[in-house]
Amino acid sequence: MTGNGSIDLSFWQLAAAYIFIVLLLIIVKIRGIDREKEILVSSVRMTLQLILVGYILAYVFKHSHPLYTIGITAIMLIFSVYNIYKRTKAPLSGEMKKIIAVSMVTGTVASLGYFILVVLCVSPWYDPMYVIPIAGMIIGNAMTGISLGVNHLLDGMSSKRHLVEGALILGATPKVASKPIVNQAFDAAMLPTINSMVGMGIVFLPGMMTGQILGGASPVVAIEYQIAIMLGIVGSVSLSVILFVQLGYRTFFNSRSQMKG
Amino acid sequence: MFVLHHVKYKDILDIDHLDIPSGQITCIVGESGSGKTTLLKLLNHLISCDEGEIWVNDVPISECDPIELRRNVVMLTQSPTIFKGSVRDNLQIGLEFSGKPAASEHDLLEALEKVHLRKELDKDAESLSGGEKQRLALARVLLMEPSALLLDEPSSALDEDTAQFVMEKLAEYVRPRQKTMIMVTHSKDLVAAFADHVIEVSKGQVIAREAV
Numbered sequence: 001m002t003g004n005g006s007i008d009l010s011f012w013q014l015a016a017a018y019i020f021i022v023l024l025l026i027i028v029k030i031r032g033i034d035r036e037k038e039i040l041v042s043s044v045r046m047t048l049q050l051i052l053v054g055y056i057l058a059y060v061f062k063h064s065h066p067l068y069t070i071g072i073t074a075i076m077l078i079f080s081v082y083n084i085y086k087r088t089k090a091p092l093s094g095e096m097k098k099i100i101a102v103s104m105v106t107g108t109v110a111s112l113g114y115f116i117l118v119v120l121c122v123s124p125w126y127d128p129m130y131v132i133p134i135a136g137m138i139i140g141n142a143m144t145g146i147s148l149g150v151n152h153l154l155d156g157m158s159s160k161r162h163l164v165e166g167a168l169i170l171g172a173t174p175k176v177a178s179k180p181i182v183n184q185a186f187d188a189a190m191l192p193t194i195n196s197m198v199g200m201g202i203v204f205l206p207g208m209m210t211g212q213i214l215g216g217a218s219p220v221v222a223i224e225y226q227i228a229i230m231l232g233i234v235g236s237v238s239l240s241v242i243l244f245v246q247l248g249y250r251t252f253f254n255s256r257s258q259m260k261g
Numbered sequence: 262m263f264v265l266h267h268v269k270y271k272d273i274l275d276i277d278h279l280d281i282p283s284g285q286i287t288c289i290v291g292e293s294g295s296g297k298t299t300l301l302k303l304l305n306h307l308i309s310c311d312e313g314e315i316w317v318n319d320v321p322i323s324e325c326d327p328i329e330l331r332r333n334v335v336m337l338t339q340s341p342t343i344f345k346g347s348v349r350d351n352l353q354i355g356l357e358f359s360g361k362p363a364a365s366e367h368d369l370l371e372a373l374e375k376v377h378l379r380k381e382l383d384k385d386a387e388s389l390s391g392g393e394k395q396r397l398a399l400a401r402v403l404l405m406e407p408s409a410l411l412l413d414e415p416s417s418a419l420d421e422d423t424a425q426f427v428m429e430k431l432a433e434y435v436r437p438r439q440k441t442m443i444m445v446t447h448s449k450d451l452v453a454a455f456a457d458h459v460i461e462v463s464k465g466q467v468i469a470r471e472a473v
Contacts, residue, residue, distance in 0.1 A: 162342060163342055163344070165307065165342075166338070166341070166342025166344070167342070167344075167354075167358055168307060168331065169305055169307055169331060169335070169336045169338065170331070170332075170335060170354075170355045170358045170359060170401075170402075170405070171328060171329075171331040171332030171335065171355075171358050171359035171360075171405070172328075172358035172359075173328055176357075176358060177358075256306065256309055256323075256327045257327040257328055258306070258307060258308060258309065258327070
């Protein structure tokens with residue numbers, strides 16, 4: 001047990017949890033699914049990455065400094081932007097890549113700033129114990145939202161090109177002509193966040209809340225934090241995605257309001 | 262109304278000079294793939310030419326507001342876009358796109374009458390046949406009251422009698438109002454009956470232009 005009442009895992013206890021990876025490997029082997037290598041690599045990566053992050057966070061928490069907090073948040077943002085590029089099925093134009101980066105950074109930094117300074121009133125504002133985990137959740141969810149938004153926008157502009165052109169030839173502005181596609185992309189990007197709010201507390205206990213409870217916090221305090229962070233996530237996803245779709249659709253048109261390509 | 266000078270578009274069109282008068286009916290004829298539709302798209306400014314210049318009422322098209330231009334020079338494609346919704350929605354949407362006030366029930370029915378389409382306004386537009394959709398799209402264009410109509414084979418999905426009726430109604434509509442109508446067609450009968458000017462296009466070039 002630790003001082004706050006949670007069970008401190010020993011090396012062997014943690015190692016025992018890897019039985020689930022062995023179980024997965026046995027299943028894919030028996031089913032003849034060629035996935036063993038990926039499972040092993042992902043397990044090793046997950047373990048190494050988390051150990052590394054654990055040590056980094058321990059160091060940063062101990063030697064709290066605004067530059068550390070800003071640096072780690074920036075690294076998370078850079079990785080999330082690259083992850084969106086990688087997850088997109090169709091090739092992205094340079095202009096679209098810039099818009100993804102701008103939307104991601106603006107949406108998440110604005111909502112993170114509001115959350116840290118106004119909702120939680122964290123002091124000092126760069127306290128890594130609060131800022132880094134919350135930034136991780138906000139950035140991670142915004143990344144998923146923008147990824148979905150990008151794929152739906154690209155897919156809609158390609159499969160419904162005739163509808164957009166059909167509206168343009170009747171004198172519609174690019175904004176009006178692409179409105180149904182933009183709305184659909186926004187809706188698809190927001191849906192997982194909305195669904196997770198519906199199931200929260202009944203279908204599943206969210207990771208942060210579970211972590212806090214296991215760490216010895218009162219469930220009521222954990223729930224308060226979870227509600228607040230969920231609202232922060234809704235804010236960051238909606239802000240990042242609306243910025244992205246509003247700027248993103250413009251990349252499909254030239255200055256003469258014609259569709260490119 | 263339109264003047265084209267040394268206009269080139271990819272390897273589809275190469276027009277040295279073309280003058281299309283305003284307030285008259287001009288028919289564009291030529292074999293399939295000769296660049297007729299591309300010519301209409303250039304005039305609607307849905308695409309821009311690679312070389313040369315197009316003038317619209319003596320103003321270079323590159324200096325016109327593209328949205329305002331398309332609201333005045335409306336194009337009807339050969340397979341017109343039908344939007345999700347009823348016949349009424351599809352009629353009103355052209356006005357909505359062009360920023361004009363919605364039409365009254367009476368105006369909507371009158372527009373349908375002009376194109377010989379007797380359908381309830383609440384009917385689902387998707388359930389119409391190809392020819393009916395073509396006429397619905399034509400009625401939508403008429404409601405917008407543009408100064409020029411660019412029609413890409415507007416009678417291709419219509420039987421001969423309906424085509425004749427609709428064209429008569431169209432001519433009755435455009436002539437007294439001094440509107441410009443440019444129509445791509447394969448029908449010699451329609452050309453003979455309604456054209457003031459005929460432009461013949463072949464392999465991307467204008468090979469003949471004559472007043473009828």
